[in-house]
Amino acid sequence: MADMHKGHRARLRQRFIKAGLEGFAPHEVLELLLTFAIPRRDTNPIAHALIRRFGSLHGVFEAKYAELIKVEGIGEQAATLITLMLPTMRKYLISKGSEKTVLTDINSYKSFARSLLIGETYEHFEVVSLDAKSCVISTERIASGDEGLAMVSIRRVISFLLRSGSAAALIAHNHPQGDAQPSKADIELTNKIGSLCSELGITLLDHVIIAGTKAFSFRENNLL
Template sequence: MSKAPSSPLEDDGAPHYLGHRERLRERFRKAGDAALADYELLELVLFRAMPRRDVKPIAKALIARFGSFAEVVAARPERLAEIPNLGDASITELKLIEAAARRLTKSAIEKRPSMGSFSAVVDYCRTAMAFNDREQFRILFLDKKNQLIADEVQGTGTVDHTPVYPREIMRRALELNATALILVHNHPSGDPTPSTADIHLTHQIIAVGKPLNVLVHDHLIIGRHGHASFKGLQLI
């Protein structure tokens, strides 16, 4: 009985991973992403950046380090660069996927009343922030029709704190002619339960905005596996 070749080339001289790549692509074309494990979906992303390399070990290393497809594409570039054999081109491909997901979810809340599409707002905020490993505070600025004027990150901090300045928030709201805000920040711990400091800060922002006729419609806290709404919890 002949022994299987130990070379990285198949019998026809082609690298062994080329057949694997085409099989993955075909499975994706026929059955969609549900037919693929997270590491296999990452392989498809990495194929373009590494056309002459077996990317399966790299994809599996990414999942082992970060936990899931979503957490990989949301990871900061400097953390991705810690993975052996993952170069700038591959990191760019991953960040393009993240940017595309953010654009898709943001399109669902643009040019329409944000308060009338609450689930779309949550989906967008989860895409933008759920897997960040640092706390980030962002604000959705709304006009009198509750349509989105601007979406801005006001600050990025540590794993459990971001400095936020209520008067600066209101100054920016007046610059944009915004009449309402949705406050959003993430909890890298994964637990979206509001802290006492979160509640106090929210009430401070509401108090500063009241004489300026700038309302705070809600404050969303985004975690890896869920979210909390101050309005839903009757905290505002």
């Protein structure tokens, strides 16, 4: 039985080496991933159990460690590996985006906001500093909260923008519950930040709200 599982693991890895994840079913992606954390055990039923529990591949990757560990067959190493995937992707996207990224339109604002907030299950507020040519200078996570409104210090927002020599700014946050529409508090906060930026000669390009696969642009909806 161990030899059969070993052979199956080897075949999965060879498929990936030859063609990437093209043609892999969601459970097969997890099955392959789990082979690096669960030695000498068939990971196929565990992969299926994860999909059943969390509903989809993205549901598995967005699951919290405490929930993953409850699935039979998932130990500390496997749960850690799974929860490592999205933060690693965010670091990759931020690193890639820091190489002279130019934000010139609403689609680019949304795309960059997604790179900062993809897969986050808690609410976070990000500020992006840009130069006069709309090139990204740096980003800073200003606030984080539980699954509710993240408390944002406007002083910290403005301090970061001044410290980084911003000519323009993009702000973004996420709604973990899945509704991208802005709340009254979101609109009021945006207006306050926009007003202060204007007084300081900094252009507030947009405020983007990320909710799962959805993105809401204040600029696109005439709220800026």
